[in-house]
Structure formats: C-alpha cells, structure tokens
Amino acid sequence: MNREKEVLKIEHISKGFDQLNVLDDISLTVHEGEIIVIVGPSGCGKSTLLRCLNGLEAVDDGHVYLGEETVNPSVKNITRIRERIGMVFQSYDLFPHKTILENVTLAPMKVQKRKRAEVNEEAKKLLERVGLSAKMSQYPRQLSGGQKQRAAIVRALIMHPEVLLFDEVTAALDPEMVREVLDVMLDLARQNRTMLIVTHEMAFARAIADRVIFLDGGHIVEDSDPGEFFTLPKTDRARKFLNTFTFDTVNKEI
Amino acid sequence: MGFEVLFKGTNFIRLLEGLGVALRISMISVGISIVLGMILGTLMSLKNPVITVLSRIYLEIVHIMPQMVLLFIVFFGFSKVMGINIPAEASAIIVFSFWGTAEMGDLVRGCLISIPMIQYESSYALGMRRSKTYLYVIIPQIIRRLIPLSINLITRMIKTTSLIMMIGIVEVLKAGQQIIEANRRTSPHVAFGVFATVFLLYFLVCWPISQLSKYLEKRWS
Numbered sequence: 001m002n003r004e005k006e007v008l009k010i011e012h013i014s015k016g017f018d019q020l021n022v023l024d025d026i027s028l029t030v031h032e033g034e035i036i037v038i039v040g041p042s043g044c045g046k047s048t049l050l051r052c053l054n055g056l057e058a059v060d061d062g063h064v065y066l067g068e069e070t071v072n073p074s075v076k077n078i079t080r081i082r083e084r085i086g087m088v089f090q091s092y093d094l095f096p097h098k099t100i101l102e103n104v105t106l107a108p109m110k111v112q113k114r115k116r117a118e119v120n121e122e123a124k125k126l127l128e129r130v131g132l133s134a135k136m137s138q139y140p141r142q143l144s145g146g147q148k149q150r151a152a153i154v155r156a157l158i159m160h161p162e163v164l165l166f167d168e169v170t171a172a173l174d175p176e177m178v179r180e181v182l183d184v185m186l187d188l189a190r191q192n193r194t195m196l197i198v199t200h201e202m203a204f205a206r207a208i209a210d211r212v213i214f215l216d217g218g219h220i221v222e223d224s225d226p227g228e229f230f231t232l233p234k235t236d237r238a239r240k241f242l243n244t245f246t247f248d249t250v251n252k253e254i
Numbered sequence: 255m256g257f258e259v260l261f262k263g264t265n266f267i268r269l270l271e272g273l274g275v276a277l278r279i280s281m282i283s284v285g286i287s288i289v290l291g292m293i294l295g296t297l298m299s300l301k302n303p304v305i306t307v308l309s310r311i312y313l314e315i316v317h318i319m320p321q322m323v324l325l326f327i328v329f330f331g332f333s334k335v336m337g338i339n340i341p342a343e344a345s346a347i348i349v350f351s352f353w354g355t356a357e358m359g360d361l362v363r364g365c366l367i368s369i370p371m372i373q374y375e376s377s378y379a380l381g382m383r384r385s386k387t388y389l390y391v392i393i394p395q396i397i398r399r400l401i402p403l404s405i406n407l408i409t410r411m412i413k414t415t416s417l418i419m420m421i422g423i424v425e426v427l428k429a430g431q432q433i434i435e436a437n438r439r440t441s442p443h444v445a446f447g448v449f450a451t452v453f454l455l456y457f458l459v460c461w462p463i464s465q466l467s468k469y470l471e472k473r474w475s
C-alpha cells in the first residue's frame with residue numbers, strides 16, 4: 001500500500017438541482033488506504049457528493065478522477081469505472097428476487113465475467129467473515145436490516161473495488177443492529193481499505209476516521225483529523241453541528 | 255337430471271367444440287394483449303405528456319364501455335358505416351385485444367413504476383450497464399409481479415368470451431343453449447344438466463390457471 005498514491009481526486013466540483021446549489025467548488029484528494037468520514041447537517045449534499053464520485057450524478061462543473069480516468073455518467077467507460085468503486089446505500093438495496101449468494105455473485109459473473117466456481121468460493125469466504133454463512137441461500141426479505149446491510153457490503157467488496165463509498169449505511173437500522181454493521185466497517189479499516197464514509201454515528205466517525213470532512217452550505221467547512229475536529233472544532237458551524245449530538249442534563253423546576 | 259342428453263349424438267362434442275372456440279379466441283386475444291400491453295405499459299411509464307393523455311383516454315373508453323357494446327360496434331357498426339365486413343371471430347379478437355391491451359398496459363405500467371429507483375442505481379453502482387440492469391434486475395422483478403396479475407386478467411377474458419354468442423359465434427354457452435332448445439320436450443331437466451356441465455367446463459379451464467397463479471404468488475412474494 002502506498003499512502004502517497006492518489007486514488008480519487010475531486011477538483012473544484014459544483015452541482016445544483018434546479019435553483020438549488022448543493023455542492024459549491026468542492027476539492028478533495030483521497031489517498032490509498034485513507035479513511036475519510038464526511039459529516040454535516042441533513043441536506044448539505046453528502047449523498048450528492050458520493051453519487052458524483054461514482055457517476056450516478058453528473059457534476060455541473062469541475063472534475064472527478066479515479067486514477068487517470070474521468071468519472072462522469074456520460075463517459076463511455078463509466079461501467080468500467082464503477083466496477084472499481086464500491087458503493088453501499090442507506091436503504092436496503094439488495095435485489096429481492098435473488099438469494100444472498102446470488103446477490104453477491106451477480107456482478108462478478110456478469111460484469112467481470114469471472115468463473116462461477118471461483119466467485120462462489122470468494123463469496124462464501126466473504127459472507128462467512130461478516131457472519132452470514134447461514135443466510136447464503138435465503139432471500140433478502142428473510143434477513144434483518146443489519147444482515148441485509150452486511151450482505152450489501154459483501155456485494156460491493158467482491159468486485160475488488162479500489163475505494164468504497166458508504167452513504168449512511170446504518171441510518172435506517174434499528175439501534176441494536178447498528179453495531180454489527182459498524183463492526184464490519186471497522187474490520188475493513190483494519191484491512192487498509194480506502195473508504196469514504198458518510199455517517200451520523202459520531203463515536204464511530206471518531207474511531208475510524210483518518211480525516212473528517214465537515215460539509216455545510218455546499219462547502220468543505222473543515223478538513224481536520226478526528227481528534228481535533230471532535231474536541232476543538234475550528235469553526236462555529238462545526239461546533240454548533242456537534243452540539244446537536246450532545247444533551248445537557250435536565251434541570252427540573254422544583 | 256338432464257345429463258343424459260349430453261350422451262345423445264354429438265351433443266357433448268358440440269359443447270367441447272364451443273369451448274374450443276372460446277379458448278381459441280381468448281388465447282389469441284391474450285397473446286396480442288400481452289405483447290401490446292407491454293409496449294403500452296412501457297410507453298405510459300415514460301411520463302410523456304402526449305402519451306399520458308392519449309392512454310388516459312384509451313383506458314377510460316375501455317373502462318366505461320361494456321364489452322358487449324364494443325362487440326356490436328365492431329361487428330355491426332363497422333360494416334354498416336364503413337362497409338367493411340369483419341368476420342365475427344375477428345371482431346371478437348379485436349374487441350378482446352382492445353380491452354386486454356388496456357388492462358395489461360395498466361398492469362405493466364404499475365409494475366414498472368413500483369420498482370424503486372435504488373434498484374437501478376445499486377445495479378449501476380456494481381458496474382452493470384443499462385441492458386444488464388434490465389435483464390438481470392428489473393425485468394425479473396417485473397415478471398414476478400406481473401404473472402399473477404395477468405393470469406387474473408386471462409381468466410376474466412376466458413369468462414367474458416361468453417358474450418361473443420351475441421354476434422353469432424357458437425361458443426360453449428351458445429352450444430349449450432342450442433342443445434337445450436333441441437331437447438326441451440324429451441328431457442324436461444335438460445337445462446340443468448347442460449348448464450351444470452358448462453359450469454364445470456369453465457371451472458376445469460380456469461381453476462388450474464388460478465391455482466398456478468396462487469402458487470407463483472406464494473413462491474415469489
């Protein structure tokens with residue numbers, strides 16, 4: 001692994017919907033093995049940013065590069081590029097008509113044209129690692145939310161992506177299932193994966209991040225290391241944002 | 255009970271022939287409706303304003319007009335007004351396809367828009383191109399939803415074919431009536447026996463179809 005190697009390069013991108021300017025001149029470079037956590041208030045454009053990175057959304061201005069390649073929905077080799085970027089979404093997005101194993105093996109076989117036997121073997125290994133061996137031949141509807149998200153992570157991993165994008169993957173889960181999914185991501189961190197993670201789990205963000213990006217009003221307001229960001233944020237906006245996660249003791253009137 | 259009449263001469267064969275006519279007309283109409291309905295449903299899901307208005311009008315006509323009226327218009331009306339003589343069976347197929355295409359189109363549109371956007375996007379995110387996304391992700395889901403619904407439509411079409419005797423086609427109900435007319439004097443209970451048999455024949459055709467749909471629904475839900 002080469003910490004100097006630039007995996008993703010985001011240069012001055014802007015993106016708007018109708019009148020609304022969602023991303024305004026964002027630049028960011030992601031190095032190999034780096035884990036960047038993106039936080040910010042609801043609607044500040046975190047999902048839009050991730051979606052621009054794998055070409056689900058087109059940027060209005062600026063460029064996104066994966067290695068040497070330009071990422072944009074309209075480039076001819078966009079599917080090739082997307083193979084190299086894994087993405088896991090907030091909603092459970094497994095294919096409901098396929099078993100867990102089939103969900104995981106579909107893209108490697110149909111997109112990468114890998115052999116079924118080899119793909120099955122790797123899928124089983126990966127599913128076992130996230131504790132889903134027993135669920136392989138079940139359908140998504142038979143799984144809990146946390147199990148579905150773990151399967152969705154495996155489905156992205158089996159493509160051997162160079163970078164993984166996580167968009168609030170625990171936000172739709174019941175509280176008792178959040179942990180099992182975060183543990184899988186911590187395990188990925190130990191494997192030195194390159195990851196961009198959008199999350200509202202602040203304790204998790206602090207534990208996993210190499211860098212924290214605070215996004216607000218379409219700008220990167222802070223880009224700091226987690227220790228600094230969570231104890232001494234540089235800006236008032238970040239301080240206000242972090243305060244929304246803490247509660248003061250209630251002083252009852254007598 | 256009147257069942258003995260069925261074993262006289264060719265009576266039972268005539269009933270079966272009538273059933274054959276009804277099935278032939280409904281199967282051809284179902285085939286046409288499925289193909290055209292898929293096209294119509296896909297077009298309707300595109301949300302093009304012109305297509306939306308036109309298809310709305312078409313669906314309304316089909317919903318408002320009794321099939322019998324449509325049959326009369328095509329069979330009698332066209333020949334009177336335009337001098338085109340459309341044979342009875344062809345008229346029946348035209349009317350049933352006109353009706354079935356509307357219903358099928360509506361079903362297909364409903365299934366298409368019920369597939370959430372995230373299904374497409376998570377497939378794209380895996381590097382699947384549009385054609386593969388449709389082939390492996392979207393269409394299989396649509397078919398699973400569509401089959402039970404369209405089987406329901408097929409059984410309704412089979413049952414509605416009894417209307418075509420109104421334009422002179424001898425289908426199973428008409429054949430039954432003819433047998434009753436001819437035997438009323440000799441066997442007073444003929445009506446019961448014949449209608450019970452007709453009921454049984456419809457049942458034998460439609461029941462397995464609806465069982466199949468129930469089975470598929472269970473397996474895929």
Ligand SMILES: Nc1ncnc2c1ncn2[C@@H]1O[C@H](COP(=O)(O)OP(=O)(O)OP(=O)(O)O)[C@@H](O)[C@H]1O
Pocket residue numbers: 017018020022040041042043044045046047048049168
């Ligand atoms: N396809 C779209 N069309 C129009 N507006 C959109 C579209 N997608 C997002 N937006 C708007 O862009 C803004 C940013 O949305 P985005 O989903 O990126 O925010 P977010 O930071 O991910 O929010 P959350 O924390 O709630 O997930 C929001 O105001 C949203 O309403």
Ligand SMILES: [Mg+2]
Pocket residue numbers: 046047048167168
């Ligand atoms: Mg979001």
